[in-house]
Amino acid sequence: MSNFQEFTKGLWKKNPILVLALGLCPTLAVTTSISNALWMTLAATFVLVCSNIFVSLVKNFVPSHIRIPIFITIIASFVTIVELTLKGFQPEVYKSLGIFIPLIVVNCIILGRAEEFASKNGVAASILDGLGMGLGFGVALFILAFFRESLGANKLFGLMLIPGMEPSSAMILAPGAFITISMMLWVMNVINSRKG
């Protein structure tokens, strides 16, 4: 596989959310607004790329039976760096993402990529894989947040969409998240079945 494909596979063919169904908790929980979705993508991609680099560097020294705790420690360290940085420089973002920042640790995308890709491949390929997966994660989050924010809060990027319209609040709550992602997966299945 060429390096370019390493990067683009995360977008569609192996999209972490829509195809692999990984990392669903933050996906559904933080997509109440586009700005939350973008910050979450940034945070998760940073952790993903950094942990991919480190896992790929230490992969030869780590005995296989304790690899999982070591990977988790590496990931958790980067998550804490993100947590402290956001708290210091973007307190509003830190507050509104809340518990989902520490929960990046258990985002299955990150551990999954460390285990499946970075522990078997070189540093350069791991960086590209991390960036691609992060981008795929971000695209899915953006689409979800777009529909939920516009229908559920009558807003886009925090600005009012149609003055005087009463938004449907179920869209911003849990049911809206489940229903929107279900529709997205449905559309994706339809497109894939037309192609093949």
Next chain:
Amino acid sequence: MTNIGKSAIILGIITFISAFLLSHVMRITYPEIVRQEKEKEKRALALVLPGYKIGEKKKMNINGKETPYWIGEKEQGKDGKKEKVRGIAFITASPGYGEDIKSMVGLDRNGTILGISILEQLETPGLGARCIEVASKLTFFGFIFGEKADEEENQTPWFQEQFRGLSITKKIKILKKGDWNPGMRKELLKENAISAITGATITSRAVVKSLNRGIVVLEKIKNTPEAKEDNK
């Protein structure tokens, strides 16, 4: 056995490096975190005690809870007959839909609210989180076509704005009249009431509850020596 030992050493080294690294990150970000919090407090104080000269932050134990409070003073009156007026600001909290909603309240000595500012909330975006929303006439499409936000627009969130002038000595009522606008002020003041956020009664109720509790705090702070001085 040596296998276990080797694993333990490797794991130990990795966690040690991680802790070492994090302690450095902490040292860099900690002053910034503290500064941000101070800044936030300062901004809130300017909002809840407008025009007052605000004193040191103090703490008092009320009902087993440590309550931070501030005392501000301002000169008031005309025709050379100036007198000093004192205002009290403190932080109060009550559980909302998410976690505790923490707000700062500014009161005069009679228990009239000079302003409130919600410091921390984790309510549902689009519903309860609208308690910190600034009523802006700017829309998304307007923004794309190059409209600018109205400079003179009031920047205090509308939900917090409607508390100004209410009295906490009486119970604050919650009415469901839809989103607040300045035209409703007179009617609501007469009833000592606020208009709840549509679809987020729990949030509105939590804020009011924390204010109604504030009467105890006010009585206690009023009797401290620094609040009493030359105010018979």
Next chain:
Amino acid sequence: MEIKVLFTILISTIFINNYVLSQMLGLCPFLGVSKKTDSAIGMGLAVIFVMTLASFFTFIIYKYVLVPYEIVYLRTVSFILIIASLVQLVEMIIEKVSPALYQSLGIFLPLITTNCAVLGVAVLNINSGFVTADFGLIKSVIQGFGAGVGFTLALLLMSGIRERLELADIPKNLQGLPVTFLTAGLLALAFLGFSGMKI
């Protein structure tokens, strides 16, 4: 008085703030293990067990180690390591003590480490201010237990519906994940009704 508070915590974590259907935590196992009712019960029991224990240990470590030594910033790292080793320990103990139980729970235990509901409850215990509250330890253990029960309830409901769905005639492109999410959406809508409960 104290009993009432504990009861409130329990009810609100099970129904009002159900971890899966209202807070959207622990979705991966919720979708992965809800195909059959039997495995749903197994997974549910394992999660209740680990969540209760994790609430207990993380609270103690936080209050008596991290706070006194002012290393609160190591919270995330230490919590995830506690949970991972706890899961490992529980797995080994169950295997020795009761092979029958291990047969039914064993395969689910390794999955729990990356169940975000477990780390979620540990962090929420701290965020809810239990550290400085009276009876904080009991409160956080109750919250951990309640969260586990709520998770199990959602998992059971879902698996019951999915067993029926196998027999239903679903459009081809909706089969699998899409219809599962749609069902979860309807369940969440039903659980939204609990949020009007006043306790």
